[in-house]
Amino acid sequence: MNLLDHLGIETCIVSPKEVQLTLAIKEKHHQPYGYLHGGINAVLIETACSIGANEYLQAPHFAVGIDLQVQHLNKASTGTLKVVAHPEKVGKTIHFWQATVYLDNDLKIATGQCTLLVN
Numbered sequence: 001m002n003l004l005d006h007l008g009i010e011t012c013i014v015s016p017k018e019v020q021l022t023l024a025i026k027e028k029h030h031q032p033y034g035y036l037h038g039g040i041n042a043v044l045i046e047t048a049c050s051i052g053a054n055e056y057l058q059a060p061h062f063a064v065g066i067d068l069q070v071q072h073l074n075k076a077s078t079g080t081l082k083v084v085a086h087p088e089k090v091g092k093t094i095h096f097w098q099a100t101v102y103l104d105n106d107l108k109i110a111t112g113q114c115t116l117l118v119n
Helices: 003-007 038-054
Strands: 010-014 019-024 063-072 080-090 094-103 107-118
Touching (some): 003 038, 010 038, 038 080, 038 094, 038 107, 080 107
Antiparallel strands (some): 019 080
């Protein structure tokens, strides 16, 4: 079982211009105080950005995250998260993507940026 399956992350839209993933918040996603663990936002952001970057590439090339920044904006304990990622810069060796995590399609929970290296 991979991380996406374990956490319950679902793929909605995958294209070179946009990636959307969803996650129904469950107790296993909480930190000890009953709120969404910030690492879940990081996983959603990096995963969406990585999937999108790899949409530009042909085998044997692939992109991997080399820098991730996440800004946590609001808390959540229940509901469904949706991450929406878009490319800001697509180069031959470096891609830079931005993503936003929403709760129930309207409240911004987190934003982030991911830099990816093309191998």
